[in-house]
Amino acid sequence: MHLCEVVRTRPVTPMVQRVTLGGCGLAGFPAVGADAFAYLLLPPAGRSELTIGLDFDWAHVRSMAKDERPRGAYYSVRHHRPEELEIDLDVVVHDDGIAAGWAAAAAPGDKAALWGPRVLFRPPADAAWTLLVADNTAVPAMLSILDHRPVDHRVVAVAEVADDAEVRDVRPGPCVDLRWARRDRGERAADVVRALRLPPGPGYAWGGGEHAWVQELDALVADVHGIDAERRSLTSYWRRNQPTGLR
Ligand SMILES: Cc1cc2nc3c(=O)[nH]c(=O)nc-3n(C[C@H](O)[C@H](O)[C@H](O)COP(=O)(O)OP(=O)(O)OC[C@H]3O[C@@H](n4cnc5c(N)ncnc54)[C@H](O)[C@@H]3O)c2cc1C
Structure with a gap:
């Protein structure tokens, strides 16, 4: 679990917003592979502070009151710059999306966390x-x-x-x-x-x-x-x- 905050945002295309996350909490974010993805955890609706900490676990989230529960979704690591402690997420902005809506309005200093990363891209050694x-x-x-x-x-x-x-x-x-x-x-x-x-x-x-x-x-x-x-x-x-x- 990696606590972080928004460093900057910029549109990549009309539908895609790049959110750059950074901060000391990204120290030790591992380079796990080419399609690394993580769960982006956000504060509950109407709140600016996270309600979870480094001891985050999914079983605990399920038992939290709804207005205390973090919101979020999976996103891929588009770029990881470990020397700058920065990660870019490219978020498709769509209607009715909690995470997408957050990304569209995100501003420097907004709090977030990344749980993960993991990979799904695992080519066999003999893949030509x-x-x-x-x-x-x-x-x-x-x-x-x-x-x-x-x-x-x-x-x-x-x-x-x-x-x-x-x-x-x-x-x-x-x-x-x-x-x-x-x-x-x-x-x-x-x-x-x-x-x-x-x-x-x-x-x-x-x-x-x-x-x-x-x-x-x-x-x-x-x-x-x-x-x-x-x-x-x-x-x-x-x-x-x-x-x-x-x-
Ligand atoms: C391994 C993995 C990696 C991913 N990487 C990325 C990534 O890098 N960038 C990215 O943008 N997404 C990525 N996603 C997809 C993202 O997690 C989902 O789109 C997620 O539903 C967004 O959450 P939300 O809170 O915005 O919307 P939700 O609350 O989940 O959904 C709200 C409504 O929006 C609709 N919806 C959800 N996503 C879209 C969409 N893209 N377009 C139109 N309607 C949609 C749903 O059908 C639902 O009706 C990834 C998912 C996985 C599993």
Whole structure:
């Protein structure tokens, strides 16, 4: 558990707000891997101070009175600068989101905490290439995976976003085939993935996004490209019309 506070914020795209967290509590935040994610814990509604401390545990949270309970959600570590004790989270701002609403209004000095980190990106040692699929919520993790990859490792990355304004200005480097599907043009990640010719040899598929979207892509990766379960890690990041964050 790492207590921290907002250092600064800035928009990355019209839908994505970068929140930079910092402070002494981030000393010792471990570098666990490419798609590191942590639970962002926030003060209860209408409060500015956290109601949890370094002894935080989930069983205790469940027994807390509702107006004392922290709020929050999982977020990926887009950048970790251990020498500055800073972490960037890229938060998709959407309607009715507690964590998203907090990020949209966050100001320097606002209190927060990070529980974690953990990883889901665990390619087998013999993976000759990697397929990445992401909706806007998993683009931060996808770009972090690209930042961490060996320069000669082949990657096919497919991101589905709302429109041109959500496409990130990144230069992924050699050996990476990065494709953006823009929904306002009728483009879908599923169609791109279905039509892919993947490199030869054993691979690994990673992905994140909305629950039903991820399920469709997981089935495609398995059925069309024949990637076995132990070589796939596609995770539901959120569910349409269903809160998953602590509220
Ligand atoms: C491993 C992991 C890593 C993640 N990394 C990131 C990340 O880096 N950036 C990021 O933005 N999200 C990320 N997420 C997703 C994020 O945790 C969820 O979107 C979460 O629901 C946001 O919490 P909230 O309090 O804003 O909304 P909630 O209270 O959970 O939901 C409120 C309502 O908003 C809807 N909703 C939730 N998320 C979205 C969305 N993105 N777009 C539209 N409607 C939505 C829900 O269906 C619900 O109806 C990650 C999730 C996981 C599991």
